Amino acid sequence: MQQAELQAQRIRAAMWFLLPMIAALAFVAAYPLLRSIYFSFTDTTLTSLYTGQWVGFDNYLNWRTLPSGRTIYRGTLVDPAWWNAVWNTVRFAFVSVSIEAILGLMVALVLNANFHGRGLVRAAILIPWAIPTIVSAKMWAWMLNDQFGIVNDMLFNIGLISEKIAWTANVDTAMWAVLMVDIWKTTPFMALLCLAGLQMIPRDVYEASKIDGVHPIKVFFKITLPLVKPALMVAIIFRMLDALRIFDLVYVLTPNSAATKTMSVISRENLIEFDKFAYGSAQSTLLFLMIALFVTLYIWLGKVDLSGDKQ
Amino acid sequence: MKKSVKKAGLNKAVLLGAVMSALLASSAYAAEINFVSGAVGKDIEIFKELVKPWEKDTGNTVKIVPMPSSTTDQFAQYRLWLSAGNTDVDVYQTDVIWAPQLADQFLDLTEAAKDVVKDHFPSIIESQTADGKLVALPLFTDAPALYYRKDLLEKYGASVPKTWEELTATAKKIQEAERAAGSKDLWGFVFQGNAYEGLTCDALEWVKSFGGGQIVEADGTISVNNPKAVAALDLAKSWVGGISPAGVLSYGEEESRGIWQTGNAVFMRNWPYAYALGNGDDSKVKDKFDVTTLPSGGDNGKSAATLGGWNVAVSKYSKNPDVAISLAKFLTSKETQKQRALKGSQLPTIVSLYDDADIKAQQPIIPRWKDVFMQAVPRPSAPTKVKYNEVSSKFWSAVHSTLSGKGTAAENLEVLEADLTEMKGKGW
Numbered sequence: 001m002q003q004a005e006l007q008a009q010r011i012r013a014a015m016w017f018l019l020p021m022i023a024a025l026a027f028v029a030a031y032p033l034l035r036s037i038y039f040s041f042t043d044t045t046l047t048s049l050y051t052g053q054w055v056g057f058d059n060y061l062n063w064r065t066l067p068s069g070r071t072i073y074r075g076t077l078v079d080p081a082w083w084n085a086v087w088n089t090v091r092f093a094f095v096s097v098s099i100e101a102i103l104g105l106m107v108a109l110v111l112n113a114n115f116h117g118r119g120l121v122r123a124a125i126l127i128p129w130a131i132p133t134i135v136s137a138k139m140w141a142w143m144l145n146d147q148f149g150i151v152n153d154m155l156f157n158i159g160l161i162s163e164k165i166a167w168t169a170n171v172d173t174a175m176w177a178v179l180m181v182d183i184w185k186t187t188p189f190m191a192l193l194c195l196a197g198l199q200m201i202p203r204d205v206y207e208a209s210k211i212d213g214v215h216p217i218k219v220f221f222k223i224t225l226p227l228v229k230p231a232l233m234v235a236i237i238f239r240m241l242d243a244l245r246i247f248d249l250v251y252v253l254t255p256n257s258a259a260t261k262t263m264s265v266i267s268r269e270n271l272i273e274f275d276k277f278a279y280g281s282a283q284s285t286l287l288f289l290m291i292a293l294f295v296t297l298y299i300w301l302g303k304v305d306l307s308g309d310k311q
Numbered sequence: 312m313k314k315s316v317k318k319a320g321l322n323k324a325v326l327l328g329a330v331m332s333a334l335l336a337s338s339a340y341a342a343e344i345n346f347v348s349g350a351v352g353k354d355i356e357i358f359k360e361l362v363k364p365w366e367k368d369t370g371n372t373v374k375i376v377p378m379p380s381s382t383t384d385q386f387a388q389y390r391l392w393l394s395a396g397n398t399d400v401d402v403y404q405t406d407v408i409w410a411p412q413l414a415d416q417f418l419d420l421t422e423a424a425k426d427v428v429k430d431h432f433p434s435i436i437e438s439q440t441a442d443g444k445l446v447a448l449p450l451f452t453d454a455p456a457l458y459y460r461k462d463l464l465e466k467y468g469a470s471v472p473k474t475w476e477e478l479t480a481t482a483k484k485i486q487e488a489e490r491a492a493g494s495k496d497l498w499g500f501v502f503q504g505n506a507y508e509g510l511t512c513d514a515l516e517w518v519k520s521f522g523g524g525q526i527v528e529a530d531g532t533i534s535v536n537n538p539k540a541v542a543a544l545d546l547a548k549s550w551v552g553g554i555s556p557a558g559v560l561s562y563g564e565e566e567s568r569g570i571w572q573t574g575n576a577v578f579m580r581n582w583p584y585a586y587a588l589g590n591g592d593d594s595k596v597k598d599k600f601d602v603t604t605l606p607s608g609g610d611n612g613k614s615a616a617t618l619g620g621w622n623v624a625v626s627k628y629s630k631n632p633d634v635a636i637s638l639a640k641f642l643t644s645k646e647t648q649k650q651r652a653l654k655g656s657q658l659p660t661i662v663s664l665y666d667d668a669d670i671k672a673q674q675p676i677i678p679r680w681k682d683v684f685m686q687a688v689p690r691p692s693a694p695t696k697v698k699y700n701e702v703s704s705k706f707w708s709a710v711h712s713t714l715s716g717k718g719t720a721a722e723n724l725e726v727l728e729a730d731l732t733e734m735k736g737k738g739w
Contacts, residue, residue, distance in 0.1 A: 046390060046391075046394040047394060047415055047416075049394060145566075146557065146561070147569070147575070165557075166556065166557040166558030166560060166561060169504075169505070169557065169558050169560035169561030169715070170557060170560070170715070171715050255383075255505075256383075256704075256707075256708070256711075268387075272390055272391060273383065273390075273701075274700055275412070275698075275700070
């Protein structure tokens, strides 16, 4: 009886402690999200933010029959520019996150080994991650510049290319340029999370395998990988969420190029530049749904445990 | 005891009120006006110098907020600020194409400027008037020209090209000969090929100078899909990777000027600001170049220059509208425009300044620009109204695709026509 009373009191106390955070989250996350979703069902423009009329699903899909009897479909869901952006984003997310996961794990393994100056190397490797994306994107934009860029200069001087490549202008290389910069920037983040996972693995497991004379490659696949998997999976989720909403890098490096335009870039374009605020809101709502779908699928398929409890 | 505490509190409140009102009163006499402007070349330095007399006379101060040089980026930011009713910015430097789109957010300057309006070029005043409301006052105008290296043309005995075809041939000849002689980085022609508003300007000139119309005509007709426009874009396509670096597809004004000013281009299409900078002491092309009107295309015989230029508009959310209007009037006045022309080679919008003796002596280029200006063609911002940005974006995308080899000019223009027709619907 007394225990039940105590329990209830603790829950009440916990509620009071949580309240400020819940209020803050509702204010900065839930309210803007719900408002964008609401906008996507109206005909709001930037000049009439408060007077938009409810139009149902018209921004997503609508159709009308022409006098000739032909039916035409309009809306985001049948907009080729939107699907091009979806495809760009998904392709970007898969390629960048896969490469970053592999490279990040490799870097983490190196940093986990004992060697002189390890602390210094660990700090140094984080530098790309610490530079703000806008700054590093601008930096790379100049390095990738076709005429003055150092990348072309070096490749040219060692004879790998015979004429200067316009990395960000050429539709065939634009996506690779964005991927390259993103991988350079976020591999350290992956490495850091993997390193944390690696350090959780008890040393005695490795000692035992050493005594048994197990081949190092087998040790990696049978011991290290399974034990680091939970940390790796969480790191991949974080990166995936980040990659699916990529905006700044693309906006600085290759603005307006259809080859790299992502979901965030195209929805901003409609929201602000084209004065199609409601249409852009519909696109950001779809982006939100798509990210939610990806994460759910990933957690379900990968059986990732986000609660932190031991099974 | 208790009473005196209360009284002290009251006194404090009164004192605070007095201080506050004193502060407010003084700020009404010496206001700080925030002015936002994109920054290209030495814009900011020149502005700070130009505004000094006004600050001295009125006791107010101007704080300049620099923005990126891309007009597309500026527009996005300004539109956000204005729709949020931002009171921090009082005066905006606006592009010539924005007036119909932002008209609701700016004050009507008709009354304030009624004495000076007649001094400006009527076409510019007209471009800044939306539904009878004078949205912005013209600050300087812009019409591009063809920059050419007179030393290189002389060296190879070539004449200044009158048509785009001549330009192509001359550029090719000089580029090949100079490269054979060791200048590996020399290019024939640089322009603004990135997918942004600048490409709309460049491509409009090609199309118009070939006699292919101006995308959307003044009466709203969509005219862009025609054989002359196709011919213009086909020729431009042949430049990329030939006489122009493939990277030109990512160049804006500053990137092309970079190539030009390091002495690595024979021809450049650019705005007048590049003239003063090209003759600066750190420029490799100092005294080696000259400018002329842009070439014409095919057998059209008439060249075209996209009408650019910047204006100042006063936000209707400004806390000091009267001071802000006085600044706008000062910046666009004859004397300030003259100083701006002398210092930054920017073209005045006041007709009489083209015959000014000082300007003739120090910036001999400006009186000659009058010819360029006479051939200026407006972008279709007036007929397409709030849809202009989307129209322009569709146009530059079609041109950018053509230049980068995704579809032929004929295919892309046909799709563009269909897209524009649909966007237009029953009317712009």
